[in-house]
Amino acid sequence: MQLIEFTDKGLYCSAGDFYIDPWAPVDKAVITHAHSDHARPGNAFYLCHTQTAPVLKLRLGDISVQTLEWNEPVYINNVKVSLYPAGHIIGSSQVKVEHNGEIWVVSGDYKIENDGLSGTFEPVRCHTFISESTFGLPVYHWKSQQEIFADIRQWVTGNQRAGKTSVMIAYSLGKAQRVLKCIAEITDRIFVHGAVWNVHQALLAAGRALPAVQRITPETNKSAFKNAVIIAPPSADGTPWMKKFNPYSVGVCSGWMQIRGNMRRRNADAGFALSDHADWEGLLTAVKETGAEKVFVTHGFQSAFSRYLNENGIRSEEVKTAYGGEEEEQEKPSTSKEQEEEIAGGDI
Amino acid sequence: MKTFALLIAQLGASTKTNEKLDALAEYFATAADPDKVWVIALFSGRRPKRVISSAFLQLWCMEAANLPAWLFEECYHTVGDLGETIALLLPPANRERSDTSLSSVISRLMTVEKEEERVKKAFVMDTWMQLDKDERFVFNKLLTGNFRIGVSQKTIVNALAKTIQLEPSVIAHRISGNWDPATTSFETLLSEKSSAADHSKPYPFYLAYAIDGEVSAIGNEEEWQAEWKWDGIRGQLIKRNHEIFVWSRGEELMTEKFPEYHALKNMLPEGLVLDGEIIPSIENKPLPFALLQTRIGRKNVTGKNLREAPIAFFAYDVLEYNGNDFRGQPLSARRVLLEEIVSAVNHPVLIISPVIEFTSWDQLENIRSGSRDMGAEGIMLKRKSSAYQVGRRVGDWWKWKVDPLVIDAVMVYAQKGHGRRSNLYTDYTFAVKDGDRLVSFTKAYSGLTDKEFAQVDAFVKKNSLEKFGPVRTVKPELVFEIAFEGIAASNRHKSGVALRFPRINRWRRDKKPDEINTLEDLKKLLQAYGK
Ligand SMILES: [Zn+2]
Ligand SMILES: [Zn+2]
Numbered sequence: 001m002q003l004i005e006f007t008d009k010g011l012y013c014s015a016g017d018f019y020i021d022p023w024a025p026v027d028k029a030v031i032t033h034a035h036s037d038h039a040r041p042g043n044a045f046y047l048c049h050t051q052t053a054p055v056l057k058l059r060l061g062d063i064s065v066q067t068l069e070w071n072e073p074v075y076i077n078n079v080k081v082s083l084y085p086a087g088h089i090i091g092s093s094q095v096k097v098e099h100n101g102e103i104w105v106v107s108g109d110y111k112i113e114n115d116g117l118s119g120t121f122e123p124v125r126c127h128t129f130i131s132e133s134t135f136g137l138p139v140y141h142w143k144s145q146q147e148i149f150a151d152i153r154q155w156v157t158g159n160q161r162a163g164k165t166s167v168m169i170a171y172s173l174g175k176a177q178r179v180l181k182c183i184a185e186i187t188d189r190i191f192v193h194g195a196v197w198n199v200h201q202a203l204l205a206a207g208r209a210l211p212a213v214q215r216i217t218p219e220t221n222k223s224a225f226k227n228a229v230i231i232a233p234p235s236a237d238g239t240p241w242m243k244k245f246n247p248y249s250v251g252v253c254s255g256w257m258q259i260r261g262n263m264r265r266r267n268a269d270a271g272f273a274l275s276d277h278a279d280w281e282g283l284l285t286a287v288k289e290t291g292a293e294k295v296f297v298t299h300g301f302q303s304a305f306s307r308y309l310n311e312n313g314i315r316s317e318e319v320k321t322a323y324g325g326e327e328e329e330q331e332k333p334s335t336s337k338e339q340e341e342e343i344a345g346g347d348i
Numbered sequence: 349m350k351t352f353a354l355l356i357a358q359l360g361a362s363t364k365t366n367e368k369l370d371a372l373a374e375y376f377a378t379a380a381d382p383d384k385v386w387v388i389a390l391f392s393g394r395r396p397k398r399v400i401s402s403a404f405l406q407l408w409c410m411e412a413a414n415l416p417a418w419l420f421e422e423c424y425h426t427v428g429d430l431g432e433t434i435a436l437l438l439p440p441a442n443r444e445r446s447d448t449s450l451s452s453v454i455s456r457l458m459t460v461e462k463e464e465e466r467v468k469k470a471f472v473m474d475t476w477m478q479l480d481k482d483e484r485f486v487f488n489k490l491l492t493g494n495f496r497i498g499v500s501q502k503t504i505v506n507a508l509a510k511t512i513q514l515e516p517s518v519i520a521h522r523i524s525g526n527w528d529p530a531t532t533s534f535e536t537l538l539s540e541k542s543s544a545a546d547h548s549k550p551y552p553f554y555l556a557y558a559i560d561g562e563v564s565a566i567g568n569e570e571e572w573q574a575e576w577k578w579d580g581i582r583g584q585l586i587k588r589n590h591e592i593f594v595w596s597r598g599e600e601l602m603t604e605k606f607p608e609y610h611a612l613k614n615m616l617p618e619g620l621v622l623d624g625e626i627i628p629s630i631e632n633k634p635l636p637f638a639l640l641q642t643r644i645g646r647k648n649v650t651g652k653n654l655r656e657a658p659i660a661f662f663a664y665d666v667l668e669y670n671g672n673d674f675r676g677q678p679l680s681a682r683r684v685l686l687e688e689i690v691s692a693v694n695h696p697v698l699i700i701s702p703v704i705e706f707t708s709w710d711q712l713e714n715i716r717s718g719s720r721d722m723g724a725e726g727i728m729l730k731r732k733s734s735a736y737q738v739g740r741r742v743g744d745w746w747k748w749k750v751d752p753l754v755i756d757a758v759m760v761y762a763q764k765g766h767g768r769r770s771n772l773y774t775d776y777t778f779a780v781k782d783g784d785r786l787v788s789f790t791k792a793y794s795g796l797t798d799k800e801f802a803q804v805d806a807f808v809k810k811n812s813l814e815k816f817g818p819v820r821t822v823k824p825e826l827v828f829e830i831a832f833e834g835i836a837a838s839n840r841h842k843s844g845v846a847l848r849f850p851r852i853n854r855w856r857r858d859k860k861p862d863e864i865n866t867l868e869d870l871k872k873l874l875q876a877y878g879k
Contacts, residue, residue, distance in 0.1 A: 137423050137426060138413065138415060138419065138423060139427055139433065139436040141436065256771065258436070259427055259436075259771070260429070261427070261771070263361060264361070265798060267798075268361070269362070271361070304419060307419075308416075308419060
């Protein structure tokens with residue numbers, strides 16, 4: 001029997017009787033990160049990284065959760081479980097599962113580049129690696145964060161010169177904090193949507209240092225937005241809520257902006273291919289550095305990535321999961337439950 | 349290439365005509381003259397000759413990026429554009445690279461035309477390694493031929509008008525003539541000195557509103573002239589100063605696209621402007637719009653085009669005669685004049701759009717229901733006493749279209765779109781019921797909003813049953829109303845019918861899959877309307 005099986009509830013370790021990122025309610029869930037498609041409600045018990053817990057509680061309410069630091073093993077029914085940084089968002093972790101000398105690693109979502117917020121991705125040697133593949137095609141090749149930040153700042157400055165408000169569209173958990181860090185260096189007039197505000201508060205409460213932002217409320221005076229920067233989630237893009245920023249320019253931050261067609265479809269004035277996922281090279285590097293003999297590929301371009309690995313001497317298989325609900329994994333602004341809630345009023 | 353790549357990026361990113369105009373005006377104000385000439389040429393359909401096949405470009409890119417063919421294909425399918433796919437896949441450019449101008453890249457491209465493959469390959473590979481991603485994209489577009497950037501001739505003209513002191517219509521005339529960008533200087537193309545009168549200038553078009561409600565509300569039958577509403581491109585045919593000009597309603601000069609009209613040059617009287625419909629037609633019978641589409645967007649018209657989609661001009665109205673503006677005359681007087689002119693010319697390319705005789709609205713409504721048989725979209729109603737006005741005005745001209753044929757169907761297959769929608773499932777196949785099985789009968793594209801596309805796309809991704817190459821079999825659950833203009837028997841289709849211009853009319857969220865139409869219903873439509 002495989003150490004981790006692929007069941008209709010999620011990735012299951014029968015030796016330890018626990019699941020990793022299950023999509024149906026279970027007794028014990030190890031959670032890689034707080035994005036809604038990986039961390040779902042209804043589990044009796046949650047195990048995650050210390051920095052994941054605050055947002056997990058914000059999103060899932062009163063849950064029973066145990067936290068771990070990176071590389072701090074626990075045993076669940078004699079199966080050794082430890083977390084390693086995945087570099088995707090704050091607290092995001094890979095899950096290492098060891099039993100009878102066999103090691104499996106579940107990547108969750110990850111990126112290789114250190115974004116200065118999420119911890120540096122750490123390759124973990126293992127026999128079997130379960131990898132995401134959101135951007136698993138060679139057309140996805142990211143510029144460095146430094147270069148993209150320079151592009152964003154230049155765009156914001158240009159908007160300011162033209163008397164326009166810059167509306168940055170960024171997923172509220174992860175991308176929004178990166179964008180905030182980028183623009184805080186050129187302006188302190190930063191306003192955020194309610195959804196971004198809530199995550200911001202949860203992170204501050206958990207002791208993270210973040211630049212100051214102001215929440216946008218119906219009372220905020222329209223004149224305050226002139227030449228300012230707004231950070232809003234994808235669900236707000238194109239809604240009447242944006243009217244109050246007129247005149248404005250919209251910049252979308254997402255790996256999908258790598259392709260022109262996507263940018264045009266989003267009606268963006270500017271697109272920045274800033275992603276929280278590994279690009280093609282990143283995925284290949286990660287896979288190689290694990291030294292894994294077998295690689296299971298989950299959500300994304302799994303058939304292409306897995307075929308490529310097989311043709312290049314790494315045994316691989318596709319796995320069907322229910323992941324892929326977060327904005328970057330959906331190829332477009334989603335209408336997922338979570339984002340509908342964001343539209344409804346920013347209470348998540 | 350840098351500034352040109354930037355221009356293309358700006359034009360591609362912008363959806364607003366004003367922003368495109370500004371980007372172009374900025375380019376024309378700052379770029380070097382030879383580059384400007386090429387930009388004008390490229391946007392008016394004068395591409396450099398295609399000297400390297402796409403298949404080679406793909407091969408060389410695979411070699412440079414060290415990728416297997418299937419992975420290249422997969423990427424191409426996702427990106428939807430060959431030039432862009434290659435630009436994204438190539439390894440990073442050389443560190444030491446210099447900026448070569450657009451015109452010099454194009455002239456080098458033209459010099460390798462007659463060279464052997466090895467030389468072409470060296471030129472392309474070498475150029476790729478000198479360029480960054482955006483520059484590679486535009487370079488590949490030059491190689492493969494098409495800048496599908498939504499910039500109309502009008503926008504180019506208005507942008508040029510901001511930097512040079514010439515009337516927009518004069519500019520439009522100059523840049524749409526017969527000139528070669530390789531040998532024409534900016535100065536000779538758009539010299540401000542030349543002050544020849546602008547003979548090509550069209551009149552603004554008079555446009556109709558759709559009838560909303562009962563037709564009898566517009567007044568008494570005898571005040572109105574009825575004509576077929578033809579499904580072509582509205583245009584003006586102008587003969588002045590011994591030259592002929594054809595303008596589309598979008599104010600694009602299309603004279604060169606339709607050589608058929610040149611036959612009229614010596615037959616039309618001097619100082620004449622006719623309003624009418626540019627439409628493919630054989631023996632006075634209009635042909636489907638789809639055939640016209642095979643002619644638009646083509647620089648070089650082939651003999652096959654001329655045979656299969658010969659273009660005629662269905663004349664509606666006369667706006668200028670003997671050099672005098674006739675637009676203020678009542679329609680009834682203009683019509684008499686128009687009939688005289690057309691019959692005097694007596695040439696199969698110039699056809700008068702016939703007046704439909706009728707005595708009552710009921711009778712006309714009856715005639716209208718036969719529009720499809722005539723190859724028309726419905727009926728035009730024009731007040732006999734009306735002047736030819738400017739723009740869209742309520743009151744004197746109305747269009748009265750026939751309703752499209754519709755059928756409710758369930759989506760059964762989905763395929764990803766191309767280009768703009770390359771990551772979305774936007775191409776769907778639909779089925780009707782036949783007992784308890786489903787029979788697919790048509791594909792239909794457009795008609796949904798971006799938001800609806802996103803929702804259907806999400807549904808497809810969550811509910812696919814099988815995957816055949818790029819096609820997914822989808823759980824038959826979403827019901828759509830499919831509209832179409834015509835129906836014909838077909839033994840190439842499982843359902844036995846082929847539809848004309850099928851499109852998604854709306855998403856019937858209110859209907860369940862077992863409430864859709866049946867194959868029997870389709871056959872009834874075929875009996876009623878099929879020919
Ligand atoms: Zn995630
Ligand atoms: Zn994920």
